[in-house]
Amino acid sequence: MIGTFVNVGAVIVGSIIGIILRKKLPEKLTTITFQAIGLFTIFLGITMALKTEHYLILIFSLILGSIIGELLNIDAWLTKMSNSLKKKWHSQNDKFSEGLVTAFLLFCMGSMTILGAIEEGLGGNPNLLLTKSLLDGVASIALAAALGIGVMLSVIPLLIYQGGLTLFAKLFEQSVTIPIINELTAVGGIILIGLGITILEIKKLKVINMLPSLFIVVVLTIIFV
Numbered sequence: 001m002i003g004t005f006v007n008v009g010a011v012i013v014g015s016i017i018g019i020i021l022r023k024k025l026p027e028k029l030t031t032i033t034f035q036a037i038g039l040f041t042i043f044l045g046i047t048m049a050l051k052t053e054h055y056l057i058l059i060f061s062l063i064l065g066s067i068i069g070e071l072l073n074i075d076a077w078l079t080k081m082s083n084s085l086k087k088k089w090h091s092q093n094d095k096f097s098e099g100l101v102t103a104f105l106l107f108c109m110g111s112m113t114i115l116g117a118i119e120e121g122l123g124g125n126p127n128l129l130l131t132k133s134l135l136d137g138v139a140s141i142a143l144a145a146a147l148g149i150g151v152m153l154s155v156i157p158l159l160i161y162q163g164g165l166t167l168f169a170k171l172f173e174q175s176v177t178i179p180i181i182n183e184l185t186a187v188g189g190i191i192l193i194g195l196g197i198t199i200l201e202i203k204k205l206k207v208i209n210m211l212p213s214l215f216i217v218v219v220l221t222i223i224f225v
Contacts, residue, residue, distance in 0.1 A: 003129025008155045010137035015152030018144025034146040042196030048189025065213025075208040099150030104157045109188035121169025179225045187217045
């Protein structure tokens with residue numbers, strides 16, 4: 001998982017730079033940066049969502065996954081974990097949890113994450129993940145400048161999710177098909193649209209509780225496509 005480890009390192013370095021800049025930036029610049037990130041997140045989500053070719057699989061994956069996530073209350077669990085990390089780091093940042101969740105979703109829901117992890121899992125060179133590492137490193141500077149140290153700690157779920165995809169591709173390489181990649185990307189895109197709406201404070205959505213949809217869409221695509 002060389003690509004994933006490089007990605008984690010890039011996010012840590014970028015976050016450190018962003019945290020240093022955060023202390024020097026006036027609040028109005030931090031606010032406009034945050035709004036720009038929200039708009040870009042919605043744009044990225046729409047671009048990814050349009051990759052679907054099976055709308056019924058997409059909607060049922062989101063509905064079933066969201067119900068499962070709500071029953072498991074993943075959002076509350078992640079918030080609890082984030083607050084625990086906040087105490088350990090003695091952070092006074094009121095956007096700590098928001099930074100962790102936002103960075104994790106942005107770094108993990110993109111098509112480059114899915115395609116790059118699968119590429120490396122199938123034995124190819126981690127070219128996509130290395131490119132993604134550069135992009136995430138730059139993005140983490142802006143995110144950490146706006147949201148603080150929580151962005152850096154997003155490398156924990158990033159390592160688990162992206163590394164897990166790589167191992168999944170390695171173990172089930174015969175099952176990884178283009179339709180699965182497209183539908184997985186589309187569901188990730190819908191989740192990013194929800195994240196963008198939350199970032200812009202249009203409405204607070206429990207996007208974390210939608211994460212089981214990523215598993216459901218793989219199962220439904222294998223069964224019906």
